[in-house]
Protein backbone atom coordinates (compact mmCIF):
# COMPACT_ATOMS: atom_id res chain seq x y z
CA UNK A 448 0.00 0.00 0.00
CA UNK A 449 2.75 2.46 0.94
CA UNK A 450 4.58 1.61 -2.27
CA UNK A 451 1.49 2.24 -4.42
CA UNK A 452 0.78 5.49 -2.60
CA UNK A 453 4.33 6.66 -3.14
CA UNK A 454 4.30 5.84 -6.85
CA UNK A 455 0.87 7.11 -7.84
CA UNK A 456 -0.71 9.55 -5.41
CA UNK A 457 0.14 13.16 -4.82
CA UNK A 458 0.10 14.44 -1.25
CA UNK A 459 -0.15 18.16 -0.42
CA UNK A 460 2.80 20.15 -1.78
CA UNK A 461 4.94 17.13 -2.61
CA UNK A 462 6.94 15.86 -5.54
CA UNK A 463 6.02 12.68 -7.38
CA UNK A 464 9.67 11.86 -8.05
CA UNK A 465 11.09 12.17 -4.54
CA UNK A 466 8.10 11.89 -2.21
CA UNK A 467 8.70 11.76 1.52
CA UNK A 468 7.21 8.80 3.34
CA UNK A 469 3.53 9.04 4.32
CA UNK A 470 2.40 7.14 7.41
CA UNK A 471 -0.64 4.90 6.90
CA UNK A 472 -3.45 5.61 9.37
CA UNK A 473 -5.72 2.63 10.08
CA UNK A 474 -8.09 4.32 12.53
CA UNK A 475 -8.35 7.17 14.99
CA UNK A 476 -10.05 7.68 18.31
CA UNK A 477 -10.21 10.78 20.49
CA UNK A 478 -6.83 12.51 20.09
CA UNK A 479 -5.02 9.36 18.95
CA UNK A 480 -4.16 8.33 15.41
CA UNK A 481 -3.48 4.61 15.07
CA UNK A 482 -1.01 3.63 12.36
CA UNK A 483 -1.44 0.34 10.51
CA UNK A 484 1.57 -1.12 12.37
CA UNK A 485 -0.31 -0.56 15.63
CA UNK A 486 1.63 2.50 16.83
CA UNK A 487 -0.43 5.32 18.32
CA UNK A 488 0.28 9.01 17.88
CA UNK A 489 -1.13 11.87 19.93
CA UNK A 490 -2.51 14.35 17.42
CA UNK A 491 -1.07 17.85 17.68
CA UNK A 492 -2.52 19.09 14.38
CA UNK A 493 -6.31 18.46 14.48
CA UNK A 494 -5.86 17.46 10.83
CA UNK A 495 -5.08 21.08 9.93
CA UNK A 496 -7.32 22.97 12.38
CA UNK A 497 -10.38 20.76 11.72
CA UNK A 498 -10.86 17.92 14.21
CA UNK A 499 -11.69 20.09 17.21
CA UNK A 500 -13.69 17.35 19.00
CA UNK A 501 -11.16 14.61 18.21
CA UNK A 502 -11.73 11.58 15.98
CA UNK A 503 -14.49 8.98 15.84
CA UNK A 504 -16.78 11.01 18.07
CA UNK A 505 -20.02 9.12 18.85
CA UNK A 506 -22.24 12.21 18.49
CA UNK A 507 -20.77 13.20 15.14
CA UNK A 508 -20.81 9.60 13.89
CA UNK A 509 -24.50 9.36 14.79
CA UNK A 510 -25.29 12.60 12.94
CA UNK A 511 -23.68 11.29 9.74
CA UNK A 512 -25.40 7.89 10.05
CA UNK A 513 -28.80 9.44 10.60
CA UNK A 514 -28.46 11.70 7.57
CA UNK A 515 -27.02 8.85 5.49
CA UNK A 516 -30.22 6.90 5.99
CA UNK A 517 -32.31 9.89 4.86
CA UNK A 518 -30.35 11.22 1.87
CA UNK A 519 -26.58 11.47 1.33
CA UNK A 520 -26.64 14.13 -1.35
CA UNK A 521 -29.07 15.98 -3.53
CA UNK A 522 -28.52 18.93 -5.86
CA UNK A 523 -29.10 22.37 -4.29
CA UNK A 524 -30.42 23.94 -7.49
CA UNK A 525 -34.18 24.19 -7.00
CA UNK A 526 -34.14 21.93 -3.92
CA UNK A 527 -33.42 22.49 -0.25
CA UNK A 528 -33.24 20.39 2.91
CA UNK A 529 -33.35 20.57 6.66
CA UNK A 530 -29.58 20.17 7.38
CA UNK A 531 -28.80 23.19 5.18
CA UNK A 532 -31.49 25.33 6.79
CA UNK A 533 -30.51 24.24 10.31
CA UNK A 534 -26.86 24.97 9.62
CA UNK A 535 -27.61 28.40 8.13
CA UNK A 536 -29.64 29.26 11.25
CA UNK A 537 -26.79 28.22 13.52
CA UNK A 538 -24.15 30.14 11.54
CA UNK A 539 -26.27 33.29 11.38
CA UNK A 540 -27.03 32.92 15.08
CA UNK A 541 -23.43 32.50 16.22
CA UNK A 542 -21.73 35.11 14.01
CA UNK A 543 -22.11 38.88 14.39
CA UNK A 544 -25.61 40.28 13.88
CA UNK A 545 -25.13 42.04 10.53
CA UNK A 546 -24.24 38.72 8.82
CA UNK A 547 -27.58 37.39 7.56
CA UNK A 548 -26.98 35.53 4.28
CA UNK A 549 -25.06 32.30 3.70
CA UNK A 550 -23.48 30.72 0.64
CA UNK A 551 -22.38 27.08 1.13
CA UNK A 552 -19.43 25.69 -0.76
CA UNK A 553 -17.14 22.70 -0.51
CA UNK A 554 -13.78 24.05 0.64
CA UNK A 555 -12.13 27.02 2.26
CA UNK A 556 -10.49 28.08 -1.00
CA UNK A 557 -13.85 28.16 -2.75
CA UNK A 558 -15.37 30.18 0.11
CA UNK A 559 -12.69 32.79 -0.69
CA UNK A 560 -13.50 32.72 -4.41
CA UNK A 561 -17.15 33.30 -3.52
CA UNK A 562 -16.25 36.17 -1.17
CA UNK A 563 -14.22 37.83 -3.91
CA UNK A 564 -17.08 37.41 -6.39
CA UNK A 565 -19.50 38.90 -3.85
CA UNK A 566 -17.31 41.96 -3.38
CA UNK A 567 -16.74 42.51 -7.10
CA UNK A 568 -20.37 41.94 -7.99
CA UNK A 569 -21.54 44.27 -5.21
CA UNK A 570 -19.51 47.20 -6.55
CA UNK A 571 -20.29 46.37 -10.16
CA UNK A 572 -24.04 46.32 -9.49
CA UNK A 573 -23.95 49.48 -7.43
CA UNK A 574 -22.35 51.32 -10.34
CA UNK A 575 -18.75 51.58 -9.05
CA UNK A 576 -17.28 49.44 -11.78
CA UNK A 577 -13.70 50.62 -11.20
CA UNK A 578 -13.50 48.80 -7.86
CA UNK A 579 -12.01 45.48 -8.94
CA UNK A 580 -8.76 45.03 -6.99
CA UNK A 581 -8.12 43.61 -3.55
CA UNK A 582 -5.86 44.83 -0.80
CA UNK A 583 -4.29 42.46 1.70
CA UNK A 584 -1.26 42.08 3.96
CA UNK A 585 1.88 40.03 3.50
CA UNK A 586 2.16 36.73 5.31
CA UNK A 587 -1.42 35.71 4.50
CA UNK A 588 -2.72 32.39 3.26
CA UNK A 589 -6.15 32.10 1.66
CA UNK A 590 -6.06 28.84 -0.30
CA UNK A 591 -4.85 27.18 -3.47
CA UNK A 592 -7.37 28.22 -6.14
CA UNK A 593 -6.40 31.09 -8.42
CA UNK A 594 -8.42 33.88 -6.83
CA UNK A 595 -7.27 32.81 -3.36
CA UNK A 596 -3.66 32.41 -4.50
CA UNK A 597 -3.63 35.96 -5.79
CA UNK A 598 -4.17 37.33 -2.27
CA UNK A 599 -1.88 34.82 -0.56
CA UNK A 600 1.65 36.02 0.31
CA UNK A 601 3.59 36.12 -2.96
CA UNK A 602 6.82 34.95 -1.28
CA UNK A 603 5.89 32.54 1.52
CA UNK A 604 2.69 31.53 -0.28
CA UNK A 605 3.96 28.43 -2.11
CA UNK A 606 2.70 29.76 -5.45
CA UNK A 607 5.54 31.88 -6.83
CA UNK A 608 5.61 30.05 -10.15
CA UNK A 609 2.06 31.21 -10.99
CA UNK A 610 2.84 34.86 -10.32
CA UNK A 611 2.69 35.82 -14.00
CA UNK A 612 -0.90 34.69 -14.52
CA UNK A 613 -2.42 35.99 -11.28
CA UNK A 614 -4.27 39.31 -11.01
CA UNK A 615 -2.00 41.89 -9.39
CA UNK A 616 -3.47 42.91 -6.06
CA UNK A 617 -2.11 45.32 -3.47
CA UNK A 618 -0.04 44.14 -0.50
CA UNK A 619 0.69 46.08 2.67
CA UNK A 620 3.44 44.95 5.05
CA UNK A 621 2.56 42.35 7.66
CA UNK A 622 1.61 44.19 10.87
CA UNK A 623 4.52 44.12 13.31
CA UNK A 624 2.38 45.03 16.31
CA UNK A 625 1.85 41.82 18.22
CA UNK A 626 -1.32 40.44 19.71
CA UNK A 627 -1.96 41.97 23.14
CA UNK A 628 -0.08 45.14 22.23
CA UNK A 629 -1.33 48.47 20.89
CA UNK A 630 -0.97 49.03 17.17
CA UNK A 631 1.95 51.11 15.90
CA UNK A 632 1.45 54.14 13.69
CA UNK A 633 3.72 52.53 11.13
CA UNK A 634 1.40 49.53 10.75
CA UNK A 635 -1.70 51.67 10.34
CA UNK A 636 -0.01 54.05 7.92
CA UNK A 637 1.19 51.16 5.77
CA UNK A 638 -2.34 50.22 4.88
CA UNK A 639 -3.71 53.78 4.99
CA UNK A 640 -1.28 55.06 2.38
CA UNK A 641 -2.30 52.28 -0.04
CA UNK A 642 -5.97 53.11 0.57
CA UNK A 643 -5.37 56.81 0.00
CA UNK A 644 -3.70 56.13 -3.33
CA UNK A 645 -5.89 53.30 -4.61
CA UNK A 646 -9.30 53.32 -2.89
CA UNK A 647 -11.17 54.05 -6.13
CA UNK A 648 -9.96 50.75 -7.58
CA UNK A 649 -10.19 48.66 -4.38
CA UNK A 650 -13.24 46.44 -3.89
CA UNK A 651 -12.23 44.90 -0.57
CA UNK A 652 -9.54 44.32 2.00
CA UNK A 653 -9.11 40.62 2.75
CA UNK A 654 -7.38 39.42 5.92
CA UNK A 655 -7.12 36.53 8.31
CA UNK A 656 -8.20 38.16 11.59
CA UNK A 657 -5.66 38.13 14.47
CA UNK A 658 -3.90 34.90 13.44
CA UNK A 659 -2.20 34.46 10.09
CA UNK A 660 -2.05 30.70 9.63
CA UNK A 661 -0.15 28.84 6.91
CA UNK A 662 1.60 32.07 5.84
CA UNK A 663 3.64 32.20 9.06
CA UNK A 664 1.54 31.56 12.20
CA UNK A 665 1.74 35.22 13.20
CA UNK A 666 -0.52 36.77 15.87
CA UNK A 667 -1.08 40.50 15.38
CA UNK A 668 -2.63 43.35 17.36
CA UNK A 669 -6.43 43.42 17.67
CA UNK A 670 -6.15 47.22 17.46
CA UNK A 671 -4.75 46.81 13.94
CA UNK A 672 -7.82 44.87 12.90
CA UNK A 673 -10.09 47.49 14.47
CA UNK A 674 -8.20 50.24 12.61
CA UNK A 675 -8.57 48.36 9.31
CA UNK A 676 -12.33 48.10 9.95
CA UNK A 677 -12.52 51.86 10.45
CA UNK A 678 -10.47 52.61 7.34
CA UNK A 679 -12.71 50.35 5.23
CA UNK A 680 -15.67 52.55 6.24
CA UNK A 681 -13.72 55.73 5.61
CA UNK A 682 -12.58 54.71 2.11
CA UNK A 683 -15.71 52.86 1.01
CA UNK A 684 -14.06 49.44 0.78
CA UNK A 685 -15.55 46.12 1.94
CA UNK A 686 -13.87 44.02 4.63
CA UNK A 687 -13.59 40.29 3.94
CA UNK A 688 -12.41 38.25 6.94
CA UNK A 689 -11.03 34.79 6.27
CA UNK A 690 -11.83 32.79 9.41
CA UNK A 691 -11.34 29.43 7.70
CA UNK A 692 -8.57 28.63 10.22
CA UNK A 693 -9.49 30.83 13.19
CA UNK A 694 -13.24 30.15 13.34
CA UNK A 695 -14.98 27.95 15.91
CA UNK A 696 -12.96 28.84 18.99
CA UNK A 697 -9.34 28.21 18.04
CA UNK A 698 -8.09 31.65 19.17
CA UNK A 699 -10.04 31.63 22.44
CA UNK A 700 -13.00 33.51 20.95
CA UNK A 701 -15.61 31.85 18.77
CA UNK A 702 -14.37 34.01 15.87
CA UNK A 703 -11.12 35.95 15.64
CA UNK A 704 -12.86 39.26 14.88
CA UNK A 705 -14.39 39.20 18.39
CA UNK A 706 -10.94 40.10 19.79
CA UNK A 707 -11.31 43.46 18.03
CA UNK A 708 -15.06 43.80 18.65
CA UNK A 709 -15.73 44.37 14.98
CA UNK A 710 -17.83 42.78 12.28
CA UNK A 711 -16.84 42.05 8.66
CA UNK A 712 -18.90 42.70 5.54
CA UNK A 713 -18.09 39.21 4.27
CA UNK A 714 -16.96 36.24 6.39
CA UNK A 715 -15.38 32.98 5.20
CA UNK A 716 -15.48 29.87 7.38
CA UNK A 717 -14.57 26.24 6.81
CA UNK A 718 -12.10 23.77 8.30
CA UNK A 719 -13.50 23.10 11.83
CA UNK A 720 -17.11 23.71 10.74
CA UNK A 721 -17.83 19.99 10.29
CA UNK A 722 -15.58 18.98 13.20
CA UNK A 723 -13.18 17.63 10.57
CA UNK A 724 -15.61 15.03 9.23
CA UNK A 725 -16.46 16.24 5.73
CA UNK A 726 -15.40 19.03 3.45
CA UNK A 727 -17.61 22.08 3.66
CA UNK A 728 -17.22 25.84 3.88
CA UNK A 729 -19.45 28.91 3.91
CA UNK A 730 -19.36 32.58 3.00
CA UNK A 731 -21.64 34.90 4.97
CA UNK A 732 -22.54 38.48 4.22
CA UNK A 733 -24.71 41.36 5.30
CA UNK A 734 -28.13 42.52 4.18
CA UNK A 735 -26.51 45.49 2.46
CA UNK A 736 -23.97 43.51 0.43
CA UNK A 737 -26.47 40.84 -0.55
CA UNK A 738 -28.96 43.52 -1.62
CA UNK A 739 -26.25 45.17 -3.71
CA UNK A 740 -25.31 41.87 -5.35
CA UNK A 741 -28.94 41.26 -6.24
CA UNK A 742 -29.74 44.80 -7.39
CA UNK A 743 -31.45 44.60 -10.80
CA UNK A 744 -32.30 40.96 -9.98
CA UNK A 745 -28.64 39.99 -10.21
CA UNK A 746 -27.94 36.40 -9.24
CA UNK A 747 -24.74 35.52 -7.38
CA UNK A 748 -22.86 33.70 -10.11
CA UNK A 749 -21.62 30.60 -8.33
CA UNK A 750 -23.10 27.13 -7.69
CA UNK A 751 -20.92 24.12 -6.84
CA UNK A 752 -22.20 20.62 -7.65
CA UNK A 753 -21.92 19.52 -4.03
CA UNK A 754 -23.26 22.78 -2.62
CA UNK A 755 -24.75 22.36 0.89
CA UNK A 756 -24.11 18.60 0.90
CA UNK A 757 -26.61 17.16 3.43
CA UNK A 758 -24.13 14.81 5.12
CA UNK A 759 -21.65 17.64 5.65
CA UNK A 760 -24.37 20.04 6.78
CA UNK A 761 -25.79 17.51 9.25
CA UNK A 762 -22.42 16.81 10.85
CA UNK A 763 -21.66 20.55 10.93
CA UNK A 764 -24.89 21.15 12.87
CA UNK A 765 -23.94 18.39 15.33
CA UNK A 766 -20.37 19.71 15.64
CA UNK A 767 -21.55 23.26 16.37
CA UNK A 768 -24.04 22.00 18.99
CA UNK A 769 -21.31 19.94 20.61
CA UNK A 770 -19.04 22.98 20.68
CA UNK A 771 -21.57 25.49 21.99
CA UNK A 772 -23.06 23.15 24.60
CA UNK A 773 -19.63 22.16 25.94
CA UNK A 774 -17.05 24.09 27.98
CA UNK A 775 -14.90 24.92 24.92
CA UNK A 776 -13.88 28.30 26.27
CA UNK A 777 -12.48 26.85 29.50
CA UNK A 778 -10.74 24.06 27.59
CA UNK A 779 -9.11 26.41 25.11
CA UNK A 780 -8.08 28.76 27.95
CA UNK A 781 -6.59 25.83 29.86
CA UNK A 782 -4.68 24.67 26.76
CA UNK A 783 -3.37 28.20 26.29
CA UNK A 784 -2.14 28.42 29.86
CA UNK A 785 -0.56 24.98 29.77
CA UNK A 786 1.21 25.51 26.44
CA UNK A 787 2.45 28.93 27.59
CA UNK A 788 3.92 27.37 30.74
CA UNK A 789 5.41 24.29 29.10
CA UNK A 790 6.82 25.95 25.97
CA UNK A 791 8.48 28.67 28.04
CA UNK A 792 11.30 26.21 28.78
CA UNK A 793 12.49 26.26 25.16
CA UNK A 794 12.40 30.03 24.70
CA UNK A 795 16.11 30.13 25.45
CA UNK A 796 17.05 27.27 23.13
CA UNK A 797 19.73 28.55 20.71
CA UNK A 798 17.66 27.44 17.70
CA UNK A 799 14.57 29.33 18.87
CA UNK A 800 13.70 32.82 17.72
CA UNK A 801 10.25 33.20 19.24
CA UNK A 802 7.64 31.26 21.18
CA UNK A 803 4.02 32.45 21.06
CA UNK A 804 0.75 31.01 22.26
CA UNK A 805 -2.81 32.16 21.63
CA UNK A 806 -5.89 30.11 22.45
CA UNK A 807 -5.32 26.52 21.35
CA UNK A 808 -2.36 27.45 19.12
CA UNK A 809 1.25 27.08 20.26
CA UNK A 810 4.06 28.20 17.96
CA UNK A 811 7.82 27.76 18.15
CA UNK A 812 9.60 29.80 15.50
CA UNK A 813 13.22 28.91 14.77
CA UNK A 814 15.96 31.11 13.32
CA UNK A 815 16.47 28.81 10.33
CA UNK A 816 14.05 26.55 8.44
CA UNK A 817 13.88 23.14 10.11
CA UNK A 818 14.34 19.80 8.31
CA UNK A 819 10.60 19.13 8.35
CA UNK A 820 10.57 15.48 7.29
CA UNK A 821 13.35 14.43 9.67
CA UNK A 822 11.63 16.21 12.53
CA UNK A 823 8.31 14.65 11.65
CA UNK A 824 9.88 11.18 11.76
CA UNK A 825 11.48 12.07 15.07
CA UNK A 826 8.09 13.11 16.45
CA UNK A 827 6.54 9.83 15.31
CA UNK A 828 9.28 7.98 17.22
CA UNK A 829 8.16 10.00 20.25
CA UNK A 830 4.50 8.98 19.71
CA UNK A 831 3.23 12.39 18.64
CA UNK A 832 1.93 13.81 15.36
CA UNK A 833 3.47 17.23 14.73
CA UNK A 834 4.17 18.47 11.22
CA UNK A 835 6.54 21.44 11.03
CA UNK A 836 6.88 23.73 8.04
CA UNK A 837 9.46 26.36 7.16
CA UNK A 838 10.85 27.70 10.41
CA UNK A 839 7.76 26.79 12.41
CA UNK A 840 6.97 23.95 14.76
CA UNK A 841 3.44 24.44 15.99
CA UNK A 842 0.67 22.74 17.93
CA UNK A 843 -3.08 23.03 17.47
CA UNK A 844 -4.52 19.92 19.11
CA UNK A 845 -8.20 18.98 19.39
CA UNK A 846 -9.92 20.89 22.22
CA UNK A 847 -10.72 17.59 23.99
CA UNK A 848 -7.05 16.80 24.68
CA UNK A 849 -6.17 15.77 28.26
CA UNK A 850 -3.44 17.77 29.93
CA UNK A 851 -1.10 14.73 30.17
CA UNK A 852 -1.37 14.23 26.39
CA UNK A 853 -0.79 17.92 25.76
CA UNK A 854 2.33 17.69 27.94
CA UNK A 855 3.63 14.90 25.70
CA UNK A 856 3.21 17.15 22.68
CA UNK A 857 5.03 20.12 24.21
CA UNK A 858 7.74 17.85 25.67
CA UNK A 859 8.56 16.42 22.23
CA UNK A 860 9.64 19.77 20.78
CA UNK A 861 12.77 20.44 22.84
CA UNK A 862 14.49 17.10 22.08
CA UNK A 863 13.63 17.50 18.37
CA UNK A 864 15.34 20.91 18.35
CA UNK A 865 18.41 19.36 20.01
CA UNK A 866 18.77 16.97 17.07
CA UNK A 867 18.95 19.66 14.39
Ligand SMILES: *Cc1c(COP(=O)(O)O)cnc(C)c1O
Nearest residue numbers: 554555556588589590660691692
Ligand atom coordinates in the same frame (compact mmCIF):
# COMPACT_ATOMS: atom_id res chain seq x y z
C1 LIG B 1 -6.90 26.28 4.90
C2 LIG B 1 -7.22 27.68 4.64
C3 LIG B 1 -7.88 28.07 3.47
C4 LIG B 1 -8.20 27.11 2.36
O1 LIG B 1 -9.08 26.10 2.75
P1 LIG B 1 -9.16 24.73 1.93
O2 LIG B 1 -10.28 23.99 2.58
O3 LIG B 1 -7.82 24.07 2.10
O4 LIG B 1 -9.43 25.07 0.51
C5 LIG B 1 -8.23 29.40 3.33
N1 LIG B 1 -7.93 30.30 4.28
C6 LIG B 1 -7.30 29.95 5.42
C7 LIG B 1 -7.02 31.00 6.45
C8 LIG B 1 -6.91 28.64 5.64
O5 LIG B 1 -6.25 28.31 6.76
